[in-house]
Amino acid sequence: MTLLEPGRWYAVAADHDLVANHIYRTTLGGHDLALWRARDGTVCVWHDRCPHRGVRLSLGEVVGNELRCQYHAWRFGTGGACTFIPAQPDRKVPGAIHATVWPMAQASGLIWTGIDPVGAPPALPDGAVIRAIPIDRCAEDLERAIDGAALPALALTIQPCTADRAIVRGAATDGDLVRADQALLALRRRLEAGA
Numbered sequence: 001m002t003l004l005e006p007g008r009w010y011a012v013a014a015d016h017d018l019v020a021n022h023i024y025r026t027t028l029g030g031h032d033l034a035l036w037r038a039r040d041g042t043v044c045v046w047h048d049r050c051p052h053r054g055v056r057l058s059l060g061e062v063v064g065n066e067l068r069c070q071y072h073a074w075r076f077g078t079g080g081a082c083t084f085i086p087a088q089p090d091r092k093v094p095g096a097i098h099a100t101v102w103p104m105a106q107a108s109g110l111i112w113t114g115i116d117p118v119g120a121p122p123a124l125p126d127g128a129v130i131r132a133i134p135i136d137r138c139a140e141d142l143e144r145a146i147d148g149a150a151l152p153a154l155a156l157t158i159q160p161c162t163a164d165r166a167i168v169r170g171a172a173t174d175g176d177l178v179r180a181d182q183a184l185l186a187l188r189r190r191l192e193a194g195a
């Protein structure tokens with residue numbers, strides 16, 4: 001079963017999750033992702049595996065405009081290409097060595113990606129992005145529950161993580177973050193109780 005709809009954008013982080021020198025790790029549709037922001041502001045969404053030996057890139061380090069893998073310290077530029085192999089400092093790095101780069105868009109205070117996403121991410125009403133809430137239910141259940149729920153002044157995005165886990169993010173469109181947060185927590189309690 002595929003959890004992701006090709007052509008669709010999914011929010012996978014808030015802008016504020018990508019802090020300097022930090023690599024943010026998340027999962028979308030069973031795919032592990034590593035998100036990071038280079039010093040020049042470029043935001044990268046990559047498969048969370050080094051093309052060398054498959055170590056998680058999210059364990060690595062952001063060095064200026066590059067990500068350095070923790071294991072053998074290979075470095076990758078924001079386009080995903082390997083730029084430096086410490087064990088072979090004098091050799092040109094073969095162009096085929098590349099991190100797997102996912103599409104990326106920034107909109108409404110969120111970072112979006114997907115499989116061959118079409119057009120621009122959905123426009124959310126203006127509003128602060130509040131914290132992401134993981135819920136141990138599949139994204140489809142969550143979408144159904146949200147459709148039928150009274151959640152005034154909340155704009156929601158759903159990130160399908162795995163077959164039984166999703167993350168919901170909400171933007172409080174009236175600026176009342178406390179009420180929005182409480183509404184999301186109540187929704188989680190209801191869903192995890194099987195309602």
Ligand code: FES
Pocket residue numbers: 050051052053054055069070071072073074
């Ligand atoms: S596993 Fe990443 S550099 Fe070797």
